[in-house]
Amino acid sequence: MSWFFKSWSSNKKNREYPAFWREYLARFDQKIPKNTPIEEVRFVVFDTETTGLNVKEDQILSIGAVEVIGSNIAIQNSFERFVHQSFTPIASNIEIHEILPDAASESQSEEAAIKDFLEYIGNSVLVGHHVGFDVAIVNQSLQSMGTFKLKNKSLDTGLLAKRVQVPPYPDKYALDDLCDQYGIEQHDRHNAAGDAYLTAILFLKLLGRLRKRGVQTYGELMKGM
Amino acid sequence: MSSTISNRIYDYLKDFPPFNLLSREALEAVVQGVNLQYRQPDEVIFRQGDEPLPFIYMVKEGAVNLIREEQDLTGVIEQCDEGDLFGLRPLLANEPYALTAKVVEESLVYAISIENIQQLLEDHPKVAFFMAKNFAGNARVSASESFKGKIFLDNDHLIDARFRLVEIQSLDKSKAPVTCAEDMSIEAAAKIMAQQNVGSIIVVNDDFFPLGIITDKDLRRKIATGLVDRSQNVRAIMSSPVITAPAGVTVADVQIKMIKNNIHHICLTADGTPDSKVVGVLSEHDLLVIQANNxxxxxxxxxxxxxxxxxxxxxxxxxxxxxxxxxxxxxxxxxxxxxxxxxxxxxxxxxxxxxxxxxxxxxxxxxxxxxxxxxxxxxxxxxxxxxxxxxxxxxxxxxxxxxxxxxxxxxxxxxxxxxxxxxxxxxxxxxxxxxxxxxxxxxxxxxxxxxxxxxxxxxxxxxxxxxxxxxxxxxxxxxxxxxxxxxxxxxxxxxQEVFLGFLAKDALKNPPPLTFFRNIMVERSGEHKNEFDIKGRAMMPLADAARVLILSKKVGQVNNTFKRFEKLAELEPKNSELYEQAADAYEILMRYRALQGLKHSDSGRYFKPSELSKMERINLRNSFQPISELQSLLNMRFQLAYFS
Structure with missing residues (x-):
């Protein structure tokens, strides 16, 4: 009886969810084995720009991402979407991000941007600076589209930086501080793709240091994160 | 692709030669093929003898050494840092790398897809010239201050080449070292020397660090005379400490060291001090041999x-x-x-x-x-x-x-x-x-x-x-x-001003050797059918143009074709770009001709274009461009249209 229930419920799932979500879920049929060398794992380093910092109320203005495989970032495989929002965002945030709702001429609907993003990330490991917020805001958006939360594993470069540090620990883990500390020249700050690119370089530098300490596999990297 | 990120790469590349020579669209196409790579110290990007990778490289941050590896010896040829290009060989020829690229410090490098560059070379002769000239003159392409904005090498780089030459000469010739352990007897050491037919032996410790040296002279003076018994330990007669130098030392440095210390042998070690591995030994005689082809x-x-x-x-x-x-x-x-x-x-x-x-x-x-x-x-x-x-x-x-x-x-x-x-x-x-x-x-x-x-x-x-x-x-x-x-x-x-007109007209007798479809024109008949006549079709038109132009300026003393063009560039600043291109073209033609000649043991005048690599063919074709521009300049200047 239980096997019957299982297959029935998965059938139901497949029937009811939108096609893009079914395709996305299908990519998770196989887990990434823990002993996979880090060089073979596909990481997607991403960042979102939003109307504010409240996950429940604020909305996505843009998503930027780059793919990191084996210490390599292929510029051609980078990702950037601007989202058209119908309301007027709060003035204070426009000053920071310099994205006006209609200024980004290539903007699209939030739903289309999220669909593209899911297709882009697949089952890769998501990486971001304070990635929890970015994952939450994407999840919020997914929920309004009638689906569930992101299934990807994620890694926070802020936490990773703390893990790499030796005492005495500095008390600042903002992206700006870490860029200064690791000699990363800052450009295009507060632009989703620009921040994603900087975060990816930071990620590569942190990975390099961890690897020197003997962290070789996916499992070892994710341990305790 | 993210336009924010590709613009970032674009803004970076556009300031460095040869990318500063490109139009916006052309450079955007290059950016499509860029990868940003993180490299750790001691990582090897490619090794001497490796098959070519589909990329050329530019250092974005950090430093990469280009190393020549010869038998047991290695020598750093150049260090590349921010903005320097390296690993151009795959562009020029489908040949294994001639140098090893090894990361010195944590680096970010741009790996730029060859595919995207190759098309550029076809469309932008200037970039092809830049690549070929720099590939020819130097192991890397420098982005140093004196170089920015310029597309031609100057004399500083020539001097570089001379120094490099000396270094490589010393590397070529130093032999694998003959050594013995510190606990050996003098007799055993002498037997090794006899067996290996050498005049000196380095005494080393367990780590292969040099402790001392024994030469023929020590054996003559201390053993043959009975001063020391041959059953004694090598330490009894060895000279210590040993004078050492790093593997990449120049002939001049070795000579100075020998004179200063009044010695005839120099021990080469990995880092140049006695506290690192022995990698070679150079005797005064070796120096003479090295210099024999000087x-x-x-x-x-x-x-x-x-x-x-x-x-x-x-x-x-x-x-x-x-x-x-x-x-x-x-x-x-x-x-x-x-x-x-x-x-x-x-x-x-x-x-x-x-x-x-x-x-x-x-x-x-x-x-x-x-x-x-x-x-x-x-x-x-x-x-x-x-x-x-x-x-x-x-x-x-x-x-x-x-x-x-x-x-x-x-x-x-x-x-x-x-x-x-x-x-x-x-x-x-x-x-x-x-x-x-x-x-x-x-x-x-x-x-x-x-x-x-x-x-x-x-x-x-x-x-x-x-x-x-x-x-x-x-x-x-x-x-x-x-x-x-x-x-x-x-x-x-x-x-007889009119005479120059005749000379100018003569200089037009061979138009640029391209067919209607922009292929390289080969001989249609005769002994060299289907071969390209590099002298008659490409070099003579340039030499002829240089001659008549320099004569019209009444400059004697300068005979060399590319020096004539350089002089003309100086005398006529408004045409300097064309003259400099012509000088470069002539140098490239001379190089290709000499290489073909060495390959076939002849004068190198005739060869089949198919023998050249794609890059060489493109360069050859690009070298014809100044021919056509020079010929129209001659036509105008000497009013050859009215000449019968």
Whole structure:
């Protein structure tokens, strides 16, 4: 009886969810084995720009991402979407991000941007600076589209930086501080793709240091994160 | 693709050559193929001998060493830092890497897809020139301050090449070290020396660090004399500490160290101190061997040669030197200077030997002095491989009546000189344009008259004669005869402006050798059917254009084609870009011709375009572009449209 229930419920799932979500879920049929060398794992380093910092109320203005495989970032495989929002965002945030709702001429609907993003990330490991917020805001958006939360594993470069540090620990883990500390020249700050690119370089530098300490596999990297 | 990120890459690349030469669209296409790579210290990006990767590299941040690995020795050729390009070989030829690229400090490098660049080379001759020239002159492409915004190498880089040469020479020749352990007996060490047939042995500890050295001299002085017993430990007679130097040391450094310490052996170690592994040993004798193929030594031996066969042997050795220079991609201007010096020394020695033979055979040298002229490519200081002889002789004017006697002496002398040169490997000129021909061995007044005739009524043949003659250079004898003749020619030219028109017209006889479909034009018939005539089709049109333009500026002394173009660039700033391109094109053509010649043991004049790599073919084709621009410039300047 239980096997019957299982297959029935998965059938139901497949029937009811939108096609893009079914395709996305299908990519998770196989887990990434823990002993996979880090060089073979596909990481997607991403960042979102939003109307504010409240996950429940604020909305996505843009998503930027780059793919990191084996210490390599292929510029051609980078990702950037601007989202058209119908309301007027709060003035204070426009000053920071310099994205006006209609200024980004290539903007699209939030739903289309999220669909593209899911297709882009697949089952890769998501990486971001304070990635929890970015994952939450994407999840919020997914929920309004009638689906569930992101299934990807994620890694926070802020936490990773703390893990790499030796005492005495500095008390600042903002992206700006870490860029200064690791000699990363800052450009295009507060632009989703620009921040994603900087975060990816930071990620590569942190990975390099961890690897020197003997962290070789996916499992070892994710341990305790 | 994210436009924010690709714009970031674009903004970075656009400031560095050769990308600063590209249009926005062209550079955007390059950016599509860029990868940003993170590299850790000691990581090898590619190794010498590895098959080419589909990328060229630029350092974004950090440093990468280019290393030459020879047997047990390695030497850093160059260090690349921010903005430097490296790993260009896959662009030029489908050959394994000649150097290893190893990361020095944590680095970010751009790996730029070859596919995206190759199309660029086809469309942007300037970029192809830049790549080829830099690939040729240097292991890396520097983005140093003096270089920014410029697309041509300057003399600083030439000097670099010379230093590099010395370094590589020392690396080539130092032998694998012969060593013994510190607990050995003197007898055992001496047996190893005898077995290996060496004059010295390095005593090393367990880590292979040098402790001391024992030489033949120690064995003679301390063992053979009975001072020390041969059953004793090697420590009893070794000299310690050992004087060490790093593997990449220059010949000059080793010489100074030897003189300073009054020693005859230098031990090479990994980091240059006695606290690292022994990697080689250099003796005074090794230094002599290294320098045997040094140009100065070749010239000195030429001055002492006794026979034509001996001269030939020296010229053969010079060819080995040439081969080495070409493969090490040394600047052509440096190579041609060296080869010209050697050729000149061989010609001078041939003349000295011929004069001595005349004396021996009882011919008395007339009181009228003479001057020997080199013409053609030797006259232009650009003969890398031995080609046919082109030479002439001027002697001082003779009182009526003695003319026959003097002329027959110089003809006889010339016959001996050309014979010796032929033995040396410079073949007789098929057109008989040699001093042994009575028409090419004349008194000063006769030469003047000859020029006046040629220039007064220019026929195609006369024009050809003068083109050969305008490239002459005095090699031996009374130089004023040559300079006075030059003065006469310039005077005649200013009276006969129209003559330059004839020369200019002659320079147009070979249009750029491209077919309608922009393929390289090959010979349609004859012995060299389907081969490309690099001399006739590509080099002569440039040499001819350079000659007529430099004559119109009344500049003597500069004979070399690319130096003529450089001089023209200086004299005519508004056309400097074209002239500089032409100079570059000529250097590339000289290099390709010499390489083909070495490959086929001939003059390199004819070859099948299919033998070249894609990059070489593109470069060859791009070198035709200045030909067509120069020819339209000649057309305008000398109003050749009205010339019949």
């Amino acid at each position: 140009p100065a030594v070749l010239i000195r031996s030429a001055n002492r040669a006794r026979t034509g066969a001996h001269l030939r042997e020296i010229r053969d050795r010079a060819e080995e030197l040439l081969r080495k220079y070409l493969y090490q991609e040394v600047a052509i201007s440096f190579i041609s200077d060296i080869m010209t010096e050697i050729n000149d020394a061989l010609i001078r020695r041939s003349i000295e030997l011929a004069l001595a033979q005349m004396e021996e055979e009882g011919y008395h040298k007339p009181q009228q002095d003479f001057c020997w002229l080199a013409m053609g490519s030797e006259g232009r200081e650009e003969q890398l491989l031995r080609t046919d002889q082109d030479n002439a002789l001027i002697y001082e004017d003779v009182a009526e009546g003695d003319e026959d006697m003097v002329k027959s002496y110089y003809l006889k002398l010339s016959e001996k000189i050309t014979h010796l040169l032929n033995e040396c490997g410079f073949e007789y000129c098929p057109g008989d344009m040699m001093a042994s021909n009575p028409n090419w061995c004349m008194s000063f007044s006769d030469w003047k008259a000859q020029f006046s005739t040629w220039m007064g009524a220019p026929s195609p043949k006369a024009v050809m004669m003068t083109t050969i003659f305008f490239d002459y250079r005095p090699i031996y004898g009374k130089e004023s005869l040559a300079t006075d003749l030059t003065a006469h020619i310039f005077e005649a030219i200013s009276e």
